[in-house]
Amino acid sequence: MAEEVIAIDISGRHAMEDGTYFMICAAVEAKITGYSILSVENLVIKKKRYKNAPCLAEILDLVKETVRGMKARVLISEAGEFFNEPEWRIGSVLGKEVRYLESIGERRLQKLAHMITNETRSLLLEEP
């Protein structure tokens, strides 16, 4: 059964040399089944720099900003992205149904989001 979901990935959780945190958040809205990605509908990338390691509230703000305007009701991510907090708690803040990775289709989409944040961050850090 096809379902429209948003996969979230955040990279840059380690401090840089100057002690700041440079984070990239990607939201990929796509149609998926339990096994495959059928189509990618939308992609938003946001960057943000923090002086200290971001807390859950800051992470939630970043995610909220990234998924703004996206229509899919379900947001999927790795549990660690939201400090392993229960899905319902994160969902109630974001106003979406949050689901930690379950199916292969979800894992594939999450991998895509992860590759996007990783590469985006590398490219931006390479900039002179």
Add this chain to the structure above:
Amino acid sequence: MRAIIVARKDPRKDISEDLEEMVVLAESAGYEVVGTLVQQRSIDRVYQIGRGKLKELKEMIEKSEAEKVIFLNKLSASQIFNLTSELKVEVIDKFNLILEIFARNAKTRKAQLQVELAKLSYELPKARVMVSLMKRGERPGFKSLGRYYDLYERDIRRRIYEIKRELSEKDRISEEVRKKRKEIGGYLVTLAGYTNAGKSTLMRRLTSKRVISDDKLFTTLSPSTAELRIKGRRVFLTDTVGFIKDLPPWMVAAFRSTMDEIFSSDLILLVVDASEDTKAIRRKLKTSHEILYENGYAGRLITVMNKIDKINEEELERKIEELGNLLHNTVAVSAVSGEGIDELLEKIYQELPKWRLYELKLPMSRDGMKLLHRLYEESHILQVSFNEWISVRLEAETGLINKIENENGVEVLEYGAG
């Protein structure tokens, strides 16, 4: 044998489903579960559970006359030793229980070797601690100056080496057989899924192969393969060992080659027991998806909702709706009654690589007859007529026809999609 199941749980963690599964596992191993004991606390290094709970457990054992205690949590060698000394009954953990079930069901030489390898891999890191604990106090039979430690560990390592060598030879043969099946145009389909989903019953229904099935966990340990023809296409269907949550890495390693049978297939029929409640199906599907993904499976997939004879249509529809995000290419069947089997066969056929229609002219000679024999083996023959030539109409893979055309100079007429 009477057994008590014990679990220590971390705060905020729900283990009710894990406990239910442990009871089923224990029953599959032949135990009668006479009680369960759960404690919520942080880990105790000596006994895993607290001293007060240990006392309660001791009383429970006396009262129920249990002969074994099975822990849901992984136990260290010293914890097993301490608990056994205190409780005066045998104490094992979940992984040992799984090993016991595997040992009971291992019928072939390969499965027996794999079980022994898993057991030794589990024992190896514990060997030194166990010997050290057993040597406490004066006991006969233990040599001095640590020599026994070395001998015991060395024996285990030597046996592991021997088993691995024998298994690698068996794996080489299995690999060659798999290759051969592919070469002759066969399509490899594997029945995978959580243990006790009904894979072996489905195998019997689809192929009439006499595989053993039972309403117990891990009845199938060794893969068994049977040939199946769907609209003339050759399919090799393999029944394999079932999945289970949190399978330890040393066990996965021991059963690597059996698991490879699953991951190297062209199509997986992911079987689930549709008669269970949605929560249990979700948990089992999640585990199955995780195992397939982690092991890099990239072939095709059909989700088979089995045992629909036990539920009504409305219930089935509701479950499909609720499990939506974990389903893909779903078909509902009953391996027992045969309902939905034709639909499943059609679905498998749709997943097969498309063949094309050809007409060949083979020479009317010994070589031509040899080629015809090969075509009967590796393609789907529609019509043969013997005149000046042997004219053959068939459906086949393009690669095979190209090969025959190049190697033997056969005249080929192509018609289009099969």
